Amino acid sequence: MSLFSFTRRGVLAAGTALALSLGTVSGAQAQTPPGVLIVGQIAEPKALDPAAVTAVNDFRILMNVYDGLVRYKDGTLEVEPALATDWTISEDGTEYTFTLRDGVKFHDGSDFNAEAVKFNFERMLNEDHPYHDTGPFPLSFFFSAVESVEAVDATTVKFTLNSPYAPFLSNLAYPTGLLVSPAAVEEHGAEFGRNPSGTGAFKFAEWRSNEAVVIEANADYWDGAPELQAVVFRPITDANTRTAEMLAGGIDLMVEVPPVALSEFQGAEYTVHEQAGPHVWFLILNAKEGPFADKLVRQAANYAINKTALVDEVLEGTAAVAAGPTPPAFAWAYNEELEPYPYDPEKAKALLAEAGVEGAELTFYVTEGGSGMLDPVAMGTAIQADLEAVGFDVKIETYEWNTFLGNVNPGLEGKADMAEMAWMTNDPDTLPFLALRTDAWPDKGGFNSGYYSNPKVDELLEAARVATDQDERARLYKEMQVIVQEDAPWVFVANWKQNAVTSDKVDGFSLQPSFFLLLDDVVKN
């Protein structure tokens, strides 16, 4: 017996002592230092080379370290000058001439000039460029229309396109168009992604793998030095852990808050930010065969699904109901007159009766999760219930994301009647051009997996791509949206609202419709 009491007392005493001593130490550490913003990110970045990465997670860091020739105006998806002060577009839309900002230097001290711009695009596009092997550059096709880049003089650069391509300017505002220091690429080669150098508001300081990326204020920033001394990006993959870190004071800013955790942040010490982005969540309907070959049945599906319930209940208000194929975040190209299909099961039943399709069996591809897919399993189940309520017999097949894409992208023919899908783009051209045109059917290398085809839509999209006048483009996109909504090649479901939480120490933060994180005006007390 003496033996046991000895052990118990010993263990208790040692344990308590350890817990107390360590506890006191860390009590002080939970406070983050003033002037340093700690951001809870969703994953470890791949690289800090804007030409080599594809994930929003990496873009959130990059947008603060680099600038492009142009950028999105605060709170919009409209292009404004950045490293280029202005530009002219030739009459036929194939020549873009930019005037560059004078006296800007990269963080490594080298000059920003027309030669640097030329170097950036040739590195990405020209397979013979000496630094092309610092890739691969998965998104270089954003600039596949670029035939040549010419440094006319130190502050003038001319791009020649092989054909008119209206999204060119907004692609330049995308992270793939951010400009890196040629001197740093020459010095570090393939290691540039870990030794980045740009012209942005913050300069790279340190990258501790799986722990933190630290960037520090660039006092010489051409657009005014940032208020913060430094920003630390911490990768915290698990959403529950990220929430706990925010609650414990270990981070000041958290992105992608899970809907169920939002209620934790109702108190005065937190601010919840929301911003709808250029995202659309939809169901691809197989218009080639089966019940959805009939437009009436496709419209019936749009009436049958209770989208308000989906966004409010399944997604806890983190999305808005989508009306058509173009997200409202593209304010200049969005047709305000479009009203979402109302939830009307009776109307759906009437349409099905009219089409003579009652009790049709549907195969429905659902994914377990994936980029921009929100809560696909729960959403799929709710959609199944809504469709069964109007008389469909829906069979769900669930796949892991990569397998899912492998099934959906080659087309639904012979496999399924409908599939979940979501896209986030930077220009209103991208999604409809790649997923709604007749020339974008899977056998032609596009993403029109439901085989929608309407010559009028094809014509409008082709015309919008080559028009250089923004008002003209807007008119074409607005007309396209009306036709597509009526034809209902998809069930238009939701536009995701990105969210973030900041602590009460953080001021001046707002989310952007681009989903990028811009921190140069943020203050931390």
Add this chain to the structure above:
Amino acid sequence: MGRYVLRRLISAVPVLLGITVIVFAIMALIPGDPATAILGSYATPENVEKLNRDLGLDKPLVAQYFIWLGNMVQGDFGTSFSLNRPVIDEVLERFNATLVLAGTAFVICSVLGIAAGVVSAANQYGWADKAITFVVLLGISIPSFFLGMMMILYFAVSLRWFPVSGMWPIYGTRDIWALLDHLVLPASALAVVATGVIARLSRSAMLEVLRQDFIRTARAKGVHERGVIWRHALRAAMVSIIPVLGIQAGFVLSGAVYIEIVFQWPGVGRMLVDAILTRDILLVQGGVVFVAACYVMFNIVVDVAQSLLDPRIKT
């Protein structure tokens, strides 16, 4: 003895070769490819083909396997697609973090588990035995990731005694105290189940030994009870406890995956999960081969240790 060790080492070679074939085949067979994962929405057949060519994935599978194996034998595990750095750097760094976590958990569960088992056996059917048996049952039944989340909520969010996640403080010194501070919660959460298992098996091993004649002899010649239990009985019982420790070490290492995800510990388990999701072929293959090699080595060490302790095992 030396020949025994050598023989065991040689027999590990075909095992490791088999592992390389299996992990390569699995990565080749599962649907989805890295190019599709990297390109996401933009994975047109044309873009995928170009990126696969850039990544060197357009060669025939057999050729890819032998190139990979040949490079690996020379110590080159390739470059991770998703992290853009050498696989071996990442694996070593991550494995190191896992060893710190699993090693600490292993020490905790061995010491507490054996102690609890011995105390239980020495007081068979006494209230201490009953209390320990109950706590052990509870510990075995709680999934470690759930326990981890509860510990975060209570000790890190409510009480703020320990940090929520990570291995090092973001600011401040990186010394042993800072590490311990980050280690307490994850290592405890990880140790709980193994502690229970070890306690149970130590208890029965001890009970068996305590019934034997030499224990009665020791007591009869007047050895103090503490000496009988800890010196005579435990030493004999260790022969059957050590293999259990070996198995539990394996469980602690694999159980670390959940704990690493919950506590954002930068270990090899979380690395493999992320790598599988992004189809980072070389990182998965390199990581699995490395971890498997460690398991094989670990088993050899356990067998050798046992043969040293128990002369009945032929070497």
